[in-house]
Amino acid sequence: MRDLTPAEMLSMRELLTMETTGLISLKTMQPLISDEKLKSACDTGIQACEARIRSMQQFMQENQIVSIGEVQ
Secondary structure, three states, rough: OOOHHHHHHHHHHHHHHHHHHHHHHHHHHHHHHOHHHHHHHHHHHHHHHHHHHHHHHHHHHHOOOOOOOOOO
């Protein structure tokens, strides 16, 4: 188990919140996009965002920071 400073915990929480908010926004807007290039960019953004969230979740789980669920 790794001990994180309060500042590191706050940063991790803020990063996870930012990524989650961005993912929700992308998934909400995706069905409204008609341009194929923009839709492709949105799909790529969603995949990248989900990967970053999974990476943070894995870090938190491996370091026993908190018990969390997974990105669906």
